[in-house]
Amino acid sequence: MDETTPSEHLNPLQRFGRDVRQVRLARKITQKHLGTATGYSEGYVCKVESGSLHRPSEKFAKGCDTAFGTGELFAGMLRRIDEGEHPSWFVPYLNLERKASRVLKYETNLVTGIVQTEDYARAVCRVSNPRASAEAIEDKVAARRRRREVFEGNGSSRLWVILHEACLRTVVSNTEVMAGQFDYLLTVAASPRAELQVTPFSTGVPATSTMPFTVLRFTDSRTVLYTETRVGGRMHDSEQTVDAALDDYDLLRAHALSPDESLTLIKTLLKECRP
Structure with a gap:
């Protein structure tokens, strides 16, 4: 996913992955570290951030919130992705x-x-x-x-x-x-x-x-x-x-x-x- 792509041209999972990447970089956390913190591989984190996964798991979203200290931000985002298109x-x-x-x-x-x-x-x-x-x-x-x-x-x-x-x-x-x-x-x-x-x-x-x-x-x-x-x-x-x-x-x-x-x-x- 191109970082310069306008938000309105991204699908919900690409926007989710972009936001994970932005917060991860702001917290100075590597993909490998985030993978360890959430119980997944570095490759899984990379796929989430690129928006290429069909759907990140709830466990991953909650793990991001714990690692980033963001309350239920990413868990809520994932839930709204599921709910918003139906x-x-x-x-x-x-x-x-x-x-x-x-x-x-x-x-x-x-x-x-x-x-x-x-x-x-x-x-x-x-x-x-x-x-x-x-x-x-x-x-x-x-x-x-x-x-x-x-x-x-x-x-x-x-x-x-x-x-x-x-x-x-x-x-x-x-x-x-x-x-x-x-x-x-x-x-x-x-x-x-x-x-x-x-x-x-x-x-x-x-x-x-x-x-x-x-x-x-x-x-x-x-x-x-x-x-x-x-x-x-x-x-x-x-x-x-x-x-x-x-x-x-x-x-x-x-x-x-x-x-x-x-x-x-x-x-x-x-x-x-x-x-």
């Missing part, structure tokens, strides 16, 4: 998503956000935020990209995604964007911490609810259902409601194509994009 009603869900041991998703219209490519997410964000600036759109795309850490990071979370075929047939932007999205779905499916299935049109009426939903499961045996409408999202934790959602998800899995058959369909669609 609707306020979505933030409680995001906080739970990061902590879940199992994330079960069913989507009916678009590829679900957690596995969207940057180009796909950018096109979706532009349509849903037509008056937003280019910088604001890029911030939203980056925030969506960071959600992948649920199954790409070093934690123990597992992701299961069921997409109705309509999600794959709806052309977002153009065939090049769709080809990139199909490529990434194949990558997701190959992950040892993710499963991907497609419910084909040939199945007919969905086995259960036609509305998207997410079930989050936790190591302490808690299970939460998340649903969303045009006016916001809602968490449900009553035993009866959650059990019904889990039954629905089992039916959806049973009626969907197998993981291997789902991959075959995605590969076919990819070939159609790249004849």
Whole structure:
């Protein structure tokens, strides 16, 4: 990251990294020293300061505050980065998503956000935020990209995604964007911490609810259902409601194509994009 780059041209993580660097230099602390103080390597500090990490950890942000004597400045900045690029009603869900041991998703219209490519997410964000600036759109795309850490990071979370075929047939932007999205779905499916299935049109009426939903499961045996409408999202934790959602998800899995058959369909669609 160029130190002369105007602040308005930096994304939130680049601004976070710039501020870490500025305070570190003002305190006359080396990257190696800061790494030791926060429990990370010198290379990790370098990546944070350059804005090249998908998201610095909360532990690192708190460690910076301790090393710099800045109270909760950097921890607060990191929290606002997470919260600022999403609707306020979505933030409680995001906080739970990061902590879940199992994330079960069913989507009916678009590829679900957690596995969207940057180009796909950018096109979706532009349509849903037509008056937003280019910088604001890029911030939203980056925030969506960071959600992948649920199954790409070093934690123990597992992701299961069921997409109705309509999600794959709806052309977002153009065939090049769709080809990139199909490529990434194949990558997701190959992950040892993710499963991907497609419910084909040939199945007919969905086995259960036609509305998207997410079930989050936790190591302490808690299970939460998340649903969303045009006016916001809602968490449900009553035993009866959650059990019904889990039954629905089992039916959806049973009626969907197998993981291997789902991959075959995605590969076919990819070939159609790249004849």
